[in-house]
Amino acid sequence: MRIAMIGAGYVGLVSGACFAEFGVDVALVDTDASKIAALKAGRIPIYEPGLDNLVADNAREGRLTFTTDLEEAVGGAEAVFLAVGTPTRRGDGHADLTYVFAAAEQVARAAKGPLVLVTKSTVPVGTGREVKRRVTAARPDLDIAVASNPEFLREGAAIGDFMRPDRIVLGVEDGASGERALAVLKRLYRPLYLIETPIVATGLETAEIIKYAANAFLAMKISFINEVADLCEKAGADVHQVSRGIGLDGRIGRKFLHAGAGYGGSCFPKDTLAFARTGQALGAPLRLVETTIAVNDSRKIAMADRVIAACGGSVEGKTIGLLGLTFKPETDDMRDAPSLEIVPRLVAAGAKIRAYDPEGMDVARPLLPAAVHYAANAIDAAAGADVLVLLTEWNEFRNIAPAKLAGAMAGRILLDLRNVYDPPAMREAGFTYHSIGRP
Structure with a gap:
């Protein structure tokens, strides 16, 4: 199985490395060329216990790759995760969704075929519907299913939280697109299903x-x-x-x-x-x-x-x-x-x-x-x-x-x-x- 992770920040890097540990091929994408160069050279831009070894092991095995080329990463991916920042918007305290929407539209334009677009970033209610509207407008010729898979990673214990979570939350659309997204995500999280991790499937x-x-x-x-x-x-x-x-x-x-x-x-x-x-x-x-x-x-x-x-x-x-x-x-x-x-x-x-x-x-x-x-x-x-x-x-x-x-x-x-x-x-x-x- 091949996925792309858009955003090599804390959530994207930890999640990408952990998915790679599951045996998934993960392409980690970021617009920051210096960050990607550092990762390729084996330098981790954040401190998180155990992350350096996890990244190094999976990069060496070829399951985890780093690139600034979004189109290359998205090609052939069954699922693409958005793990970009949602900082506080200046002036009003709302989450700034600029990066989420921009990344979603870029993924839609780069897609070669049907895929599942998964929001990993923390986003306000209603964001998934707006992402769906935007990607459909950008690529009306493709069936891009939209899903929400929020993260619950504690800094300092993120790898353990990913590998042994209290639960996995999978939010999907209604209808055939939602069923397809849910099937892809359940397959992706199969190693956790096997250890009886509760999976909350919802809208x-x-x-x-x-x-x-x-x-x-x-x-x-x-x-x-x-x-x-x-x-x-x-x-x-x-x-x-x-x-x-x-x-x-x-x-x-x-x-x-x-x-x-x-x-x-x-x-x-x-x-x-x-x-x-x-x-x-x-x-x-x-x-x-x-x-x-x-x-x-x-x-x-x-x-x-x-x-x-x-x-x-x-x-x-x-x-x-x-x-x-x-x-x-x-x-x-x-x-x-x-x-x-x-x-x-x-x-x-x-x-x-x-x-x-x-x-x-x-x-x-x-x-x-x-x-x-x-x-x-x-x-x-x-x-x-x-x-x-x-x-x-x-x-x-x-x-x-x-x-x-x-x-x-x-x-x-x-x-x-x-x-x-x-x-x-x-x-x-x-x-x-x-x-x-x-x-």
Whole structure:
């Protein structure tokens, strides 16, 4: 079986490599010639654990190829996936579908025969119908079936999520075209069917809403537990125990109930905003989603204020060590990371910043104030610091002996914004220790 994947970004590259691992011939297409050249040379443009080996193995076996020639890639493909960006549209918060529609029309013009055009990108409800209208107008002579196959890949765990997913969602049209699309996609996902992965076959609109609703619900859980953490601090309760107490309820679940500095990344911020805008446009406002967005935005600002308050109300002239910059561990993704709000506010308040992140510093440099000093490691970031702030819970930070951190610092204030450290151990090491939602 041969497919084409349009877009060599995070979703396209991971999905293409994983399909190739299934034994499918995958042509990965991107308009960025430098990205394609890097992939051909064995250089991976993003950090994702295990992806470099997966790409190298399948490229060596000839199942995964890279090209800028869309027409070449589409020729002979049974299915073509659209995995292009859907960034937030300037001015109104809706998803910008420019790249999706342009790619769909290019595929239609390049097609040599009937094929299945599958939207992998996260798109608002109604996009599939508009894609169908556009490709039919571009190639009325061809039967191009349109389908929706949203991705549910967590950065840092994407390969496992693809190979062992909770479910596969396949949204197709009605009638013969939909039946043909469903048959092709089920054949493509046969290795997952064999391990009894649930397959949700539905209509285009339903599949599109499933993706947004899933992300919005998870984001809402994060904002919920962050507000509960604030209440715990006022009441003298422990948010860890609260999270465990409610998460053991099977109706609620334990995941995404970790209090912290707010969510970020490539999905939740833009997808919640686009979902809220869709609800407003259709006259069915999603008020819980709108509140989730507002809570998360204010959360990041509050974290900077929390650092300043811990320093007695001023960070003027103080050196602050930062552990972690990316929005989560096991990725170099800086998109909407809390650090992008926190660091500029601290710099503007007069602080000197020494930052370290295992993977994100090259991405962070052009996004953060020029005054930030990038350290060689965690202990270097703590060297001479009056205050140490943990922003991202990388595993290597968890294992640092408190005494080693204390020995490197000039001061003894530590703000753990991810609740990584044990409070008694940090106090025993001489720290004035602040965490989230714990006494």
